[in-house]
Every structure is written in C-alpha cells, then in structure tokens.
Amino acid sequence: xxxxxxxxxxxxxxxxxxxxxxxxxxxxxxxxxxxxxxxxxxxxxxxxxxxxxxxxxxxxxxxxxxxxxxxxxxxxxxxxxxxxxxxxxxxxxxxxxxxxxxxxxxxxxxxxxxxxxxxxxxxxxxxxxxxxxxxxxxxxxxxxxxxxxxxxxxxxxxxxxxxxxxxxxxxxxxxxxxxxxxxxxxxxxxxxxxxxxxxxxxxxxxxxxxxxxxxxxxxxxxxxxxxxxxxxxxxxxxxxxxxxxxxxxxxxxxxxxxxxxxxxxxxxxxxxxxxxxxxxxxxxxxxxxxxxxxxxxxxxxxxxxxxxxxxxx
Numbered sequence: 001x002x003x004x005x006x007x008x009x010x011x012x013x014x015x016x017x018x019x020x021x022x023x024x025x026x027x028x029x030x031x032x033x034x035x036x037x038x039x040x041x042x043x044x045x046x047x048x049x050x051x052x053x054x055x056x057x058x059x060x061x062x063x064x065x066x067x068x069x070x071x072x073x074x075x076x077x078x079x080x081x082x083x084x085x086x087x088x089x090x091x092x093x094x095x096x097x098x099x100x101x102x103x104x105x106x107x108x109x110x111x112x113x114x115x116x117x118x119x120x121x122x123x124x125x126x127x128x129x130x131x132x133x134x135x136x137x138x139x140x141x142x143x144x145x146x147x148x149x150x151x152x153x154x155x156x157x158x159x160x161x162x163x164x165x166x167x168x169x170x171x172x173x174x175x176x177x178x179x180x181x182x183x184x185x186x187x188x189x190x191x192x193x194x195x196x197x198x199x200x201x202x203x204x205x206x207x208x209x210x211x212x213x214x215x216x217x218x219x220x221x222x223x224x225x226x227x228x229x230x231x232x233x234x235x236x237x238x239x240x241x242x243x244x245x246x247x248x249x250x251x252x253x254x255x256x257x258x259x260x261x262x263x264x265x266x267x268x269x270x271x272x273x274x275x276x277x278x279x280x281x282x283x284x285x286x287x288x289x290x291x292x293x294x295x296x297x298x299x300x301x302x303x304x305x306x307x308x309x310x311x312x313x
Contacts, residue, residue: 009090014083018046020097030101036108042083077184077192093172102214109213120200122208123171132218152206161247166197190236227286228306234290
C-alpha cells in the first residue's frame with residue numbers, strides 16, 4: 001500500500017467495556033494522539049444498571065459513540081460484531097479497555113501490515129505494565145517476541161496452533177475480508193479472535209504479528225482467575241474441534257513451561273519457580289475440566305467459569 005493509498009484509508013476503533021477504570025481514559029487519549037488519525041471510536045458498553053463513567057466521554061464529542069449490550073446477552077464475538085456493524089471504516093481496530101498505546105505510532109504501524117492484499121488481520125505486541133510481576137513479564141516475552149512475522153497456511157505444520165494465534169486486545173482487521181469471511185462467531189465463550197484467524201488462514205489469507213505496534217497490557221492474575229480463564233479456554237477448544245482438534249495446544253503449553261523454567265533458573269528465581277509450578281498446575285486443571293465440561297453439572301461450570309453470563313444463558 002502506497003503512502004497516498006494509506007492516507008485515504010479510514011480506521012475506526014471498537015472497544016467493548018465493562019466498568020472501565022482510568023486505563024480506559026489513557027487508552028482514549030492515546031488513540032486521540034495517534035499520527036494516523038482514528039476516524040471514530042465505537043464503545044460497546046455492557047449494561048449492568050450503571051452508567052457513571054459515560055459523562056466523562058462528553059469531552060470527546062462526536063468522535064466517540066456508545067452503544068449498549070445487555071449483560072445477559074454479551075459475548076466476545078457479538079459485542080465486537082455490533083461495533084463493527086456501526087462502522088463504515090476500511091479497517092477495524094479492536095481493543096480491550098485496559099490496553100494502552102505505547103506511543104503515537106500504533107495505528108500507523110498496524111496499517112503498514114496491509115501492504116499485501118491477502119492480509120486479513122494484524123495484531124500488536126503486548127508489553128508488560130510497570131507493575132507486572134516476573135511471571136507475567138515472561139509470559140509477554142514468550143507470546144509477543146521482538147520479531148514480527150507473517151503466518152499463512154504454509155506455516156501450520158511448523159507452528160501448529162500458534163499459526164492461528166491472534167489477540168483482540170489490539171488487532172486490526174481488513175473490513176473487506178472481515179465481512180467476506182463472516183465476522184466473529186457469536187455465542188462463544190472465548191477465542192473469537194483465534195477462530196477468525198483460523199478461518200482467514202484456511203481461506204488463503206494471512207495473519208501478521210506486528211511487533212513494532214505496541215500496547216501496554218498485562219495482568220497479575222491470582223490462581224482463582226487463572227482457573228476460570230483456562231476452564232473457558234478448554235470449553236472453547238472443545239466446542240471448536242474443527243480448529244483445535246488436529247492442532248492441540250498442549251504442545252505449545254509445554255514449550256511455554258520449558259521457556260519459563262529455563263529463564264527462572266537462569267535468574268535464580270526459586271520462589272517464582274515454585275509459584276509458576278502452582279500456576280501451571282491450576283491452568284492445566286482448569287483446561288482439563290473445560291475440555292470435559294459436558295460431563296460437569298451446569299452449576300459447577302458456572303462456578304468455575306470467568307464468564308458466568310454464558311452459562312446462565
């Protein structure tokens with residue numbers, strides 16, 4: 001894409017929200033200060049009886065629009081599709097409410113990924129926040145390395161499930177291909193981004209990891225939160241065997257465990273090694289239970305999941 005063609009393209013940002021905190025306003029300020037202008041921000045707010053934060057959006061005028069989705073109707077694909085349906089932009093940048101642009105080149109760098117017509121989506125590198133602990137920093141280092149890459153059907157044998165890895169924490173989509181493939185799947189508990197990426201790659205499009213486009217995003221999750229997230233991950237993989245059945249994620253998980261143990265040993269971080277062992281056990285337990293969710297009582301699924309609204313429906 002030439003510089004002139006790039007300047008004629010429009011980018012809208014779509015952000016699902018639920019009780020956003022101060023990071024959300026840092027995100028909006030970061031988007032407003034981008035060198036490549038964001039045409040519009042579409043916020044899809046999960047209604048739960050409160051709207052205390054919306055008054056603060058008045059400062060952004062017509063640049064920001066808010067649409068509501070009831071809490072009991074929310075899912076990750078549906079909320080994002082609703083925002084996309086409101087937009088007419090050439091590119092759709094999906095972000096989460098706690099991902100903050102690292103600099104003013106985020107959008108410009110992501111747009112540069114579409115020099116080839118076959119690129120369906122490009123996702124950004126996630127950097128750990130200043131308060132991220134050692135284990136979270138290593139997780140970011142493993143999943144979001146320094147080198148960019150382009151992933152296509154030819155990489156499936158080499159990369160396995162990692163071929164389809166993509167994160168809607170910060171990912172930009174070609175509107176043309178997004179509509180052509182069928183947008184995000186709905187009524188999904190998790191992984192709407194990877195499901196879309198897998199469809200794109202299987203339809204001979206490519207997915208770009210753009211490491212020079214960066215957002216600050218990390219979480220110091222406790223064991224209970226990790227149990228819920230990995231339970232949901234297991235449920236998602238069980239429900240989408242056409243994507244995950246032939247490319248199990250356990251191999252990639254083992255590679256991650258070896259990577260972290262090696263780093264911790266080099267650093268002499270023995271206490272973190274114990275903590276990581278416990279975290280890994282909890283993740284595996286949650287994932288294994290999620291893969292067997294059909295055998296579990298609904299009440300137990302509701303207890304385990306980090307997305308209880310899905311089970312209430």
